[in-house]
Amino acid sequence: MSRLASLVRRVSRFGRLVSVGGRTVLSLDTNPVPADWTHITKVDPEREKKLPLAYPLYLSHTGAVSVGGSQDVTDHNTEETFEVVNAAEVSAFHEPSAADHVTERTRDAADFMAVPEVLNGDSEALVGKLGRGIDHVREELAPAYIDEKLPLPLGEGLGDRLSAFAAAWMMEEAVFEAYIIMNLDSAAAREANVTEADLLEPEAAKHRAMAAETHLDSEVVYLEYSGTFGGDEAVDILEAVDEGVSWSRVWYGGGLDNREDARAVLDAGADAVVVGNVFHQIAEEEGRLYEAAREEFATTPDRDAVRDFVEREVDVEETHAASYLSTITAVPDPEGRAARYLTAGVHTALQLRDVADGLDDPDAAAIRDAITETPPGASVLADAVGDADGLARRLGTALLAERAGVEDADGLPASHIGLTL
Template identity: 55%
Template sequence: MSLGSSLGRSLRRCVAAAGIGAETLGSLDTNPVPADWRHVTKVDPETAKLLPVAYPLYLRHTDAVSVGGSSAVTAENTEETFRLLARAPVPAFHEPSEARHVTERTRELAAFLALPEVLNGETEALVGTLGEGLAYIRDEMVPALLREKLPGPLYRLVGDPLVDFATSWLLAEAVFEAYIVQNPASAAARRSGVDESDVLSPAVARERAMVADRHLDSEVVYVEYSGTYGGDEAADVLRAVADSVNGARVWYGGGIDDREKTVEMLAAGADTVVVGDCFHDVADEEVAVCARAVEALGVAPSADEIRSWFDAEVDPAETAAARYLRTTPGVDDPVAAAERALLAALALCFGALPAAVGEEGEPAAKRADRLLSAVDPGAVTRLAAALTDGDGDGSGNADAALGDYCGRVAAALSDTDPEPQRVRHLSLSKLSVSR
């Protein structure tokens, strides 16, 4: 070994030792995943999985959004989802199921890239998929980006070293999620080759978590029951895992659809619970509620008529909106919050509909603003605050943000959609109204 190699190796060891000492002996937290996240909402970019039109009002109660899915996901609908979530009041990060879903645009809009690795699946699920993704990034994605940015002669001169550097930098900046997949009937289990024999006991889960935390340097250990609630079994696994890790965050996902389940998993040792399907259920509910209201009231009712219809026809306590909001630890009154969000969706719908069906009169943004204020006095303030908190331009102009958003809602309801990538993923884009 040359002197230079020996010195380089020694330096790396010193840096690693300093980092380990800071994490284990001191109080330095070097994990880029925030320690205070308690609730993450998973959004599937699949076109059939919609976002509620009032999504800023819902997402202001979560800590972050994870964007990723396994079926019918493309680079295009992933970019579309991130563009829409640029209006969300919380950070959105990317958890791709395929490397080709990662684009220059998603990298710009995502808070970070989260790469999954399955601890109890086939070898393919741990290193094979990552290797395939790394090859795509190294051989295709990064060279294409550099060719676009650099003049031809300069790329030919420095392209290869820059490709290697950029690939390594991308991986160094990524967050790794070490999954323990515990529901063999789930799609996640099928993708990763997990069957009944691979379900881990608390003791074995603890061992795998220690490997992920101390050897693989995974920032997250994710106990995943995927679509079903793990209950006491999951609580035992979480206690064992939480007791074994030092720097990694412990996440739980699967079947969270009420406050009690959230509290139970957090109490068992999860730092964060992840909620998915029940958020998309809210979007489907919005379409159904707005369709019923339009059928009953026409396209241009007054605020009093909207409120009277809602009070007579909708029980907020029994809605998907309330179910989702019950999963969020920070909402004191989920039913009241659900009522406000559903009324906001109706106001946005009826504010935009006249313009969408070709009726002359008040501009859509102005009408929506007036209806929001009338059906719920605090609605404009809440929605504008949520929109500007998530606004990437830093302008802080609440009126402009709300007007712009109302315009996008009108576009979602209209046949003449100027920016489909920003609005077709909204629930009301699926509302069928006679033109």
């Protein structure tokens, strides 16, 4: 071994010693995943999974957004999803289900990339997909990045070494999620080949979590029930996992749609709850209310009249909006906020309809001019984002351009919003 190699090895071992000592002896929280994230919203780029028009209001209460899905996801609709989410000024990270969903744009848009490792599936779920992902980063993403940053001929040897370095650095920056999948009737279980024999008792789950934290350096241990609430079984597993780990964040996902269940898993030891399906269902709810309101009102009434309409049309306490907000335990009066946010979405859409009705075969410039001064929805979005006028203008431009059948680069991707004017 050369002197340089020996020196690098000693420096590497010392760095590892400092890291482990800081985490254990000094109890320093060096985990890059923020500890104050107690609620995470999963947003699926799939075109069938829409966002409500008032999505920034809802997301203003979540800790972060996880962008990723398993069906009909592409690099393009993932980039679009990040564009929409980032406009809401909320932290967002990327949880790709395939290596080619990771692009330079998604890397720039995401706080970090989260790489899944299934602890109770087959070896393919633990390391096979990871290996393909590293290969994609090294052979495609890293060389493209180097070509962009260093547009000079480097030679095959140096170029290969720099690509290997860039790939290693990108993976070093990634966060690793160690999954324990406990719902056999789920896409996650099928993809990871989790069978009845792979389901874990609390003590076994604790041991897997300890191995993930100590050996795999997994920043997150994720108990996943995929759309079904785990109940007492999940509580028992979370209590055991929480006892076993100290540095890794413990997350729970699956079937959460009320405050009681969210509090139960948080009290059991979860650092954060992950909620997905019920958030997308708000978009369907908001869209149905808008369709009914456009029949009810020839022109847009004041907001109080729209709220009265919403409360006549639905039992707010039973809405998906109220269910989603109730899973965020820090949000007071989720039913009251649900009524406000549903009203905001419907009222804004009605205002945009009125603008659209006043335009005659507009082009992109005419659409922008129509909402430049007072973009609909800006006043309510001010509660959620700093540049409320800018976001309201981009949302309005997107929906008006979609209705008129014109393209406008200033608007957000309208296909991800769950209503049509």
